[in-house]
Amino acid sequence: xxxxxxxxxxxxxxxxxxxxxxxxxxxxxxxxxxxxxxxxxxxxxxxxxxxxxxxxxxxxxxxxxxxxxxxxxxxxxxxxxxxxxxxxxxxxxxxxxxxxxxxxxxxxxxxxxxxxxxxxxxxxxxxxxxxxxxxxxxxxxxxxxxxxxxxxxxxxxxxxxxxxxxxxxxxxxxxxxxxxxxxxxxxxxxxxxxxxxxxxxx
Numbered sequence: 001x002x003x004x005x006x007x008x009x010x011x012x013x014x015x016x017x018x019x020x021x022x023x024x025x026x027x028x029x030x031x032x033x034x035x036x037x038x039x040x041x042x043x044x045x046x047x048x049x050x051x052x053x054x055x056x057x058x059x060x061x062x063x064x065x066x067x068x069x070x071x072x073x074x075x076x077x078x079x080x081x082x083x084x085x086x087x088x089x090x091x092x093x094x095x096x097x098x099x100x101x102x103x104x105x106x107x108x109x110x111x112x113x114x115x116x117x118x119x120x121x122x123x124x125x126x127x128x129x130x131x132x133x134x135x136x137x138x139x140x141x142x143x144x145x146x147x148x149x150x151x152x153x154x155x156x157x158x159x160x161x162x163x164x165x166x167x168x169x170x171x172x173x174x175x176x177x178x179x180x181x182x183x184x185x186x187x188x189x190x191x192x193x194x195x196x197x198x199x200x201x202x
Contacts, residue, residue, distance in 0.1 A: 005192045009185065010062060016184045017058025017177045018051040024176040025050035028169040054177050061181035064157045068149055082141075089148040096152045097124050103162050104171075112168045119175065127151045130183045138190050146186050154178050 026047055075085045097120045104116035127150035134146040154175070161174035 009188060009192060010059075012188075013062050013181050013185055014055040014058035017056075017061065017181050018054035020177040020180040021054025021057055021173070022047045022051040024173055025053075028173055031169070057174070057177045058181050060157060061178050062185065064153045065149070065182065065185045068153050072145065086141075086144040089144050089152075093127075093144075093147050093151040096155045100155050100162075107162070110165070110167060111171065115168050115171065119171065123151060123154065123175070123179070126179055126183070130186065134186060134190075137187070142190075149186055150179070150182055154182050157182075 072085075075088075076082060079085050079088075100123065101116050101120040104111055104119060108116060127147050130150050131143045131146040134142045157178050158171075158174045161171050
């Protein structure tokens, strides 16, 4: 990973966040006239503003992504045995799915009654799909780390949207671009760090 590749990942991830946020936000506005997010109400909260918010979500997603890479390096250095770290990540991923459902259930007065079970299932399902794609493109050892990133890191990054002051639209508005950005980054990583072919000797 060199500086040029990192800049490409940074700007392309923000672009993914901008597009997904603009599309998701527009759908939220069409379906919920009172849609607002973190104090921004629907009035004046147009597609351009949503895209700008999406770039910030993309940058936030990348901060979480590189924080996980750092955590992964430190954990492997401390635990020494990769299977222990993978087991810890697998249990934490399961706990995060259940924890997400519990948080939404506790705030069910603010959210719809179906969100506390639908969102964890959707998040886990997308995480499994992305993890399987990652395994097909790389190797089997990538399954658990990808699952951890897609579930646990996304859950932590989306924490500000899970408060009782928000609504179902705000939660979806936050989760959609984070899931897209995290999936994009983990599926691009092995392409960017893949060593270039050495020039053949004449």
